[in-house]
Amino acid sequence: MCGIVGYTGSQEAAPIMLDGLRRLEYRGYDSAGIVISGDGGLRLCKAKGYVENLSNLIGGGALMKGGTGIGHTRWATHGKPSDENAHPHISYGGKIAIVHNGIIENYAKLRDMLIAKGVQFKSETDTEVACNLIQYFYDGDILKAVSEAALRLEGSYALGIVCEDFPDTLLAVRKESPLVLGVGKDGNFLASDVAAILQHTRDVYYLDDDEIAVVTPRSIKFYAAGLVETEKELSRVDWDISAAEKGGYEHFMFKEIMEQPEAVRKTLSPRIKDGRVLLDDVRFDPDYLKSLSRIYIVGCGSAYHVGVVAKYNLEKLLRIPVEACLASEFRYASPLVGDKTLVICISQSGMTADTIAAMRESKRLGARVLSIVNVVGSVIANESDDVIYTWAGPEIAVATTKAYSTQLAVTYLIGLYMADILGTITKDEYDALVRGLLELPSKLEKILSSKEQVQYLASIYFNKENIFFIGRNIDYALTLESSLKLKEISYIHSDAYAAGELKHGTISLIEDGTLVIAMASYTQLIDKTVSNIVEVKSRGAEILTLTTESGVASVAHTSDNIITIPDTHEVLLPSLAVVPMQLFSYYVALMRGCSIDKPRNLAKSVTVE
Numbered sequence: 001m002c003g004i005v006g007y008t009g010s011q012e013a014a015p016i017m018l019d020g021l022r023r024l025e026y027r028g029y030d031s032a033g034i035v036i037s038g039d040g041g042l043r044l045c046k047a048k049g050y051v052e053n054l055s056n057l058i059g060g061g062a063l064m065k066g067g068t069g070i071g072h073t074r075w076a077t078h079g080k081p082s083d084e085n086a087h088p089h090i091s092y093g094g095k096i097a098i099v100h101n102g103i104i105e106n107y108a109k110l111r112d113m114l115i116a117k118g119v120q121f122k123s124e125t126d127t128e129v130a131c132n133l134i135q136y137f138y139d140g141d142i143l144k145a146v147s148e149a150a151l152r153l154e155g156s157y158a159l160g161i162v163c164e165d166f167p168d169t170l171l172a173v174r175k176e177s178p179l180v181l182g183v184g185k186d187g188n189f190l191a192s193d194v195a196a197i198l199q200h201t202r203d204v205y206y207l208d209d210d211e212i213a214v215v216t217p218r219s220i221k222f223y224a225a226g227l228v229e230t231e232k233e234l235s236r237v238d239w240d241i242s243a244a245e246k247g248g249y250e251h252f253m254f255k256e257i258m259e260q261p262e263a264v265r266k267t268l269s270p271r272i273k274d275g276r277v278l279l280d281d282v283r284f285d286p287d288y289l290k291s292l293s294r295i296y297i298v299g300c301g302s303a304y305h306v307g308v309v310a311k312y313n314l315e316k317l318l319r320i321p322v323e324a325c326l327a328s329e330f331r332y333a334s335p336l337v338g339d340k341t342l343v344i345c346i347s348q349s350g351m352t353a354d355t356i357a358a359m360r361e362s363k364r365l366g367a368r369v370l371s372i373v374n375v376v377g378s379v380i381a382n383e384s385d386d387v388i389y390t391w392a393g394p395e396i397a398v399a400t401t402k403a404y405s406t407q408l409a410v411t412y413l414i415g416l417y418m419a420d421i422l423g424t425i426t427k428d429e430y431d432a433l434v435r436g437l438l439e440l441p442s443k444l445e446k447i448l449s450s451k452e453q454v455q456y457l458a459s460i461y462f463n464k465e466n467i468f469f470i471g472r473n474i475d476y477a478l479t480l481e482s483s484l485k486l487k488e489i490s491y492i493h494s495d496a497y498a499a500g501e502l503k504h505g506t507i508s509l510i511e512d513g514t515l516v517i518a519m520a521s522y523t524q525l526i527d528k529t530v531s532n533i534v535e536v537k538s539r540g541a542e543i544l545t546l547t548t549e550s551g552v553a554s555v556a557h558t559s560d561n562i563i564t565i566p567d568t569h570e571v572l573l574p575s576l577a578v579v580p581m582q583l584f585s586y587y588v589a590l591m592r593g594c595s596i597d598k599p600r601n602l603a604k605s606v607t608v609e
């Protein structure tokens, strides 16, 4: 969603911000803006649409001279995408400008209060309310004004602030929305995401909730509640900068698809020693595990789809009821959560608002929360009882690929680890699964090496307007992710169905030429799935089937085209089967000329409910 980047120092700020904003584009946005603070006061430029529009308006930065400024990409919440609603917002007195990520929940009340005092508003945003509130408290002491305003703001926010009276100073305050401060050679930085400033510095401070930072070209000072100055520890970001760049690939999504063998290897190999799964990250008491009556797996989007695969696998391995829940539904559904419940939260960003809310509700109800997270130090990682990092590296494309694969890999580790303690797995089965896990990266490489076949299939089907995915058991779980991947980047309507369910309604939509993609990797149920394929084929559907090398013979006579994946342990099949489907979505979107890394209306990290 929204992105923030700020700079104060001896360089020109505007080009630095434009570059930072481009690096934040992946988060999803619909308008962009920049404020420069200097001897001439505050100068603002904002524009609906891509950062490029903004850049053209200010001559690539050359038309906005000055060494201090803040830029922002906005993903509309309060008020439509427009020049007026874009950030930065400037206060009624003209002295203060702010950018904001998050949502001010009590903005209407505060707005009414300010209107009653005679304040006039120019936009529909909650951000302008925060800006005017700071101006309202401003009497020459900007730190105090920010602190007073922050005390009255409810909701989640990361604010970047400049004040005309302090031309080389940036202020930042946050609550439940991330902000980092970067220490540079010729100036200091402010950003919502390290990717925006990594080309300038790796030395960063992570701002905590309710803390205020005051940034000048030579210093960064921190103030906790009550404006007590505090010391913070400098952190070193150890990402390789190329990890957040395209490195010769046309799209981040394709690069991240290709990175999966290595990403999965990094997730798995440090946690498997001498044929045993070692989860140093979690501390489960065997008695606690044995007392468990239920496991909930909670997430949004693709993370939820990982949960659906894991539900099938964990129930099989652990013999405990496992439920996969959409985080947005979970906490309002009176979940049966207590001290005998384990809640597994899955989130790439660790920042998804609904998943955070589900995690907090679970803890409040007495459950232990284990999270599977990619972004180190994120809210979900910090607040969970245990966290297993996926170590996938930065994921930039909105459509997730390597995060999905590494999350899935972690669920296998959890399954093996717990089944071993619970005694619900035989030694042979355990060993076979570990062997399968260790072979996953090379099998993923094999699938990727035949990507041209998927590209060819995409060229046959890219102009379809309705596509149905069917599958049973873990293949059904996979249809959910495959269908989501396709629709989010290609804008083709598609739906995912449990293969046996189609005849209870949806089969009425099948007509001559409808494409049905059948996921038939799960050998145990392949004949059942073939029966369902026959049902749609005899009503005119074209059939593209995904199966394993050993499954080809079973589906050959009913399929128009077949995608083959290597055989593996049945629990692990989704890890292999998802990759051709990611490639298929990618190539279809490419052939349709879609904006692959930045699909319309979508955001990488959804920080609002």
Ligand code: G6P
Binding pocket: 300, 301, 302, 303, 304, 346, 347, 348, 349, 350, 351, 352, 355, 398, 399, 400, 602, 603, 604, 605, 606
């Ligand atoms: C957004 C992204 C999805 C992602 C979901 C959950 O909708 O576009 O790709 O699966 O959020 O994100 P999380 O960071 O919690 O995994």
